[in-house]
Amino acid sequence: MKAFHIIKEHIILPRRSISVTAQRNDLMEFFDDKNNWGVQEVKTGRSWKVEELRLKSNSDLHKLWYILLKEKNMLLTMEHECNEKMIIFPSPERIDKVEESMENLEAVVRERNKAYHLLETGENGERPEKITNNAFGLQHVYKESEYAIIPKHMNEEWLRKDSYRASGKDLRDFLLKYKEKVFVENKKKKQRDFNHVCGLLKRFPNMDMEALKEQYPDVDIEKAKNSKRSRGHFVPA
Amino acid sequence: MSTRLYPLYQKGGPQLRIFLPNFWLKLIRPVHEQPPNIVQFACSMEMTKHDIKNYLEKIYDVKVAHVRTRIALGKTKRDIVKGYITKDDDVKLAYVTLPKGETFVFPDCAPDQSQQAKDEHDKALNETKKGYQTFLEKNKQRPNMPGWFRV
Numbered sequence: 001m002k003a004f005h006i007i008k009e010h011i012i013l014p015r016r017s018i019s020v021t022a023q024r025n026d027l028m029e030f031f032d033d034k035n036n037w038g039v040q041e042v043k044t045g046r047s048w049k050v051e052e053l054r055l056k057s058n059s060d061l062h063k064l065w066y067i068l069l070k071e072k073n074m075l076l077t078m079e080h081e082c083n084e085k086m087i088i089f090p091s092p093e094r095i096d097k098v099e100e101s102m103e104n105l106e107a108v109v110r111e112r113n114k115a116y117h118l119l120e121t122g123e124n125g126e127r128p129e130k131i132t133n134n135a136f137g138l139q140h141v142y143k144e145s146e147y148a149i150i151p152k153h154m155n156e157e158w159l160r161k162d163s164y165r166a167s168g169k170d171l172r173d174f175l176l177k178y179k180e181k182v183f184v185e186n187k188k189k190k191q192r193d194f195n196h197v198c199g200l201l202k203r204f205p206n207m208d209m210e211a212l213k214e215q216y217p218d219v220d221i222e223k224a225k226n227s228k229r230s231r232g233h234f235v236p237a
Numbered sequence: 238m239s240t241r242l243y244p245l246y247q248k249g250g251p252q253l254r255i256f257l258p259n260f261w262l263k264l265i266r267p268v269h270e271q272p273p274n275i276v277q278f279a280c281s282m283e284m285t286k287h288d289i290k291n292y293l294e295k296i297y298d299v300k301v302a303h304v305r306t307r308i309a310l311g312k313t314k315r316d317i318v319k320g321y322i323t324k325d326d327d328v329k330l331a332y333v334t335l336p337k338g339e340t341f342v343f344p345d346c347a348p349d350q351s352q353q354a355k356d357e358h359d360k361a362l363n364e365t366k367k368g369y370q371t372f373l374e375k376n377k378q379r380p381n382m383p384g385w386f387r388v
Contacts, residue, residue, distance in 0.1 A: 027276060029297055030264040031346045038348040065257050066296060076263040078346065080279070084266060085347045106257065127242055146245045 029070060030077045042090050047097040053108045061105055068105070072098045135164050137171045138178075193219050198229035205232065240283055260284050262292060262331075266343050271332070273340040274302075278331040282308075289331050303334040 036042050053061065075095045082089040110126075117125030128144045152158060166174070197219045200207065213221055224230055239258045246253060260281040267277040280289060286304040293299045311325030335341060376384055 027264065027297070027299055027341055028344075031344060037346050038350055038353070040350075040353075062256060069258070069261075070296070073262050076261055077265070080263055080265050081347045085349070087347050087350060102259075109257065145242060 030074055032074060032078050036090070039090055040088075042094065044091065044094055044097065048101040048104055050104045050107060053105055054111075056108075058109075058112070061109060065102070065105055068098055068102050072102070133165070135162075136166055137175055190218060194224060194227075195229065197221070197224045198227050201225060201230035202232050240281070258292070258296075260288065260292065262289070264343075265330075273342070274335040274337075276333045276335065276341050278333060279328050280306075280331050282327070282329050284329065284331075286331075289333065293333065300336050300339070301333055302336045305332045305334075306330065307332075 032042075048064070053064075056064070072095065075098065079089045079092065079095065114124045114126065117123055129141050130144065131139055132142045134140050152163075193216050197212065197216055200212065201224060209221060239255055239260060241259070243253055244250075260283070262278055262280045262284075265277050265279050267275070271277065278289070284292070284306075286306055289304050289306070290301045293301050307330055309328050309330050311327050313322055313324045315322050372384065376382070379386075
């Protein structure tokens with residue numbers, strides 16, 4: 001019994017270890033760890049993925065945001081100082097990693113916000129947008145915002161800046177020519193892509209067709225294969 | 238406190254709260270000498286003095302006595318060859334005064350690496366020299382023969 005007791009005392013139970021960094025609340029938080037001053041490379045992990053962030057609670061995400069924000073400020077400070085001193089900033093990819101993490105975190109928060117609003121109100125809670133025509137009769141996405149309600153004829157700023165809308169023969173002529181220009185550009189691009197694919201098939205007849213199809217979805221690969229342009233300079237077997 | 242669009246405040250509505258501020262703030266070495274209790278920052282263009290004060294007090298837990306800001310004009314340069322003009326981005330600078338009795342000294346966080354770089358260069362050079370010696374050693378028995386030649 002005693003032996004069992006001794007064993008029990010010395011057993012290390014599997015416990016999830018929590019790593020806690022010492023919290024420093026002063027201006028030195030704007031600088032990297034002293035061990036990383038003047039080194040050539042700082043080894044770091046990857047950025048946070050969307051799938052991982054989806055598993056976290058709202059309060060965890062809130063905490064993580066501030067950690068990432070402080071990290072970004074620290075990296076920007078260090079980068080600025082290195083640029084001032086004409087030194088290479090070690091591992092600049094850290095900034096990209098932090099920014100990617102922040103983007104992913106915001107995407108997850110937005111997802112949750114949308115789901116909540118759809119459930120509660122039937123609308124997604126995003127900033128409303130609508131497609132309108134601009135002064136030249138071309139379509140563009142107009143992002144709506146809240147404003148004090150003034151009748152249009154009394155809104156002097158709107159009348160001065162945004163009320164003009166082209167119309168009549170001028171607009172019709174402009175749109176006709178503009179559309180023709182876009183059409184010709186698209187047609188040229190299509191032909192150019194087709195020719196390029198033919199050239200690729202000529203040089204690399206055994207290339208990965210799936211990848212080719214993925215990169216040039218508008219090109220008819222079968223047609224390109226049969227084209228005269230894709231035939232190599234050899235006698236066909 | 239952030240660049241996002243928030244609902245307009247209406248009387249009786251809830252107080253505006255910012256959960257995910259996306260402003261950046263970097264501590265920079267002052268260009269001109271400053272009193273020991275003044276810290277210079279570069280910040281997002283949209284930040285106001287109140288934003289900077291709140292940012293430092295709420296996120297970094299640093300007490301702030303006073304904030305002044307200015308927008309520094311980016312430098313304009315003319316291309317030597319082609320003659321066109323380019324301009325750097327403007328940047329908003331903040332001069333933050335710490336409370337009485339507190340000082341801040343900008344640390345030497347990017348020490349000069351020239352000696353370290355020289356050491357590494359010497360190391361690589363020595364290794365190359367050593368490699369060349371082994372190459373010569375290998376080809377000693379084959380005079381008047383190019384190094385790439387093999388039977």
